[in-house]
Amino acid sequence: MKSYLITDPAYYGSEAETLTATLQTVFTRVIPDFALFRDKKTLSYQSLASSFIDICRKNGVEKILLHGDPLMAYRLGADGVHLTFHQHGMIHEAKKLGLYVITSTHTHLEALMAQDEGSDAITYSPIFTSPNKGEPKGLEDLKEIVDKIEIPIFALGGIVSQEQINAVEACGAFGFASIRYFTR
Template sequence: MNLKSYLITPQITSDYIASFPLILQMFQPDFAMFRISQYDCMQCFDEVLKLAERFVSICQKSGVVCFYNLPDSLLENALQYDIFASFDGIHLKNTQASLLESFNKANPTKSKKLGFSAHNKDDVLYALHQGAHYCTLSPIFATPNKGKALGIEALYSLSYALRQCTFALGGITSQRNIDTLSSIDGLQGFASIRYFL
């Protein structure tokens, strides 16, 4: 089975963005996430805006569907800037579940896609019921500092319909991991940071 691939950025820097076109050319992901973690928020917001603008431009030129994922401290400000309207959608953190419904109300035409970080089957069910288009489910494989791996059993526990809206995430660092995931019927794809480094 052909899995879709979803690149998640590590800490965003000017150097990373400079190498981003080559990364996209080498790995040819279907999706990419501009991710700013709580720890990256030391960057001034103006710098985040510049990096986001370059990220979107590169993704659009490469035909890659792009999402942004921001901590609460930046999310409210981001929605006021046109650059974030250029993204194909938003990916909400598990701690931002309360925003699922309000995002969908603000997006009645569904022109923007909505993703969600799930950590168990109930999270997946809840997010999709609230209008998310897809979920990442993690950690599937062992990942530093992410707790006990769910294992591929967590993916098999999802119905075929749920798997079609799910990206496996966590500990996916090699083709061997991807080959293992390819055997799971209906799985949308895999998402990773380290695989794409």
């Protein structure tokens, strides 16, 4: 079961010192297989993303991704990019740059479209109750989409315990993605 850390300024801050300190604390407990720098509000995204990439590399994170900007991910030396479903038209562009692409999906149709357009993996959410993310899909729905598509699926949304990780693994998910699991 692969693990995918996703940052959020509410937990990681929007200052280089806070981001670095939080990541160092997280990395003393666990090194995720995948890590995404996501901060939709900061004016210092590029600078923080560069620091994020450096910290993750030094700690042995397998795949380091940036949110929403394939060209920036390429220029800063990230391994990949995480696109929202509304950005699915950028999958081909990101692949041309040699980036690993994860696309956010919330329906079976979106998951199938992301696969057909060349995404390397998807997140599918929300699986469990998660703040401001709508009605959870649940494990039965996760199992259905796992059985429908061939690319790796990261279960996302409300995953904060080992029991939940075990449950999504039992559904056949490739991995789990979380913000809060890593900061507890």
